[in-house]
């Protein structure tokens with residue numbers, strides 16, 4: 065199908081139809097990261113050569129299994145984080161909350177590999193329980209991970225990690241679980257955009273047993 069516009073139009077007065085090959089990669093990047101929102105942020109900490117601390121945010125990130133738990137994040141190209149993980153096969157995903165958002169953003173600076181990013185961002189490296197990679201002590205939760213495999217996808221190098229240990233700070237725990245309001249996670253949007261959680265709501269799921277035989281639409285759970 066032909067693309068409807070040769071590039072991002074200032075105003076869109078008809079539906080946009082675009083094939084990735086027809087736009088500059090940068091334009092597709094902004095379109096994709098504007099549409100796939102909000103994204104969680106993996107603040108990935110590793111040790112480099114001679115134990116130099118490295119920490120960098122990755123919003124191409126998610127949980128993909130829970131038994132045993134696995135996460136993925138993707139490095140666009142090969143960066144220090146990926147090099148360190150290839151060498152040591154271990155890393156920590158630090159959960160990004162509002163109280164560390166400025167430090168997180170600063171660690172996206174393109175520091176040379178021999179610069180300690182913990183020191184630059186005034187962060188405290190804390191030992192992990194199971195893996196030999198540092199945790200960011202200031203983070204409210206940490207997922208200690210072992211590399212399972214790396215998968216290439218376009219310019220992305222997807223790192224699949226098994227979570228072998230978790231840490232959660234008491235301050236974000238309520239009624240037997242992580243409370244999203246107490247956690248106050250940072251949501252990644254496009255460009256330099258971020259968001260916080262807005263209004264929370266519940267929406268129950270139906271079982272087929274409860275839906276079968278009902279008139280179309282009648283069993284759809286509605287917002288209060």
Ligand SMILES: Cc1cc2nc3c(=O)[nH]c(=O)nc-3n(C[C@H](O)[C@H](O)[C@H](O)COP(=O)(O)O)c2cc1C
Pocket residue numbers: 105118119120121122123124125138139140141143144145146168169171172173174175252
């Ligand atoms: C919020 C945020 C999310 C980011 N997500 C990614 C990502 O998913 N993949 C990636 O390769 N770079 C991402 N970056 C850019 C890297 O953090 C940046 O290139 C960093 O310098 C890499 O550090 P390293 O060389 O120490 O690994 C992101 C930056 C920010 C601020």
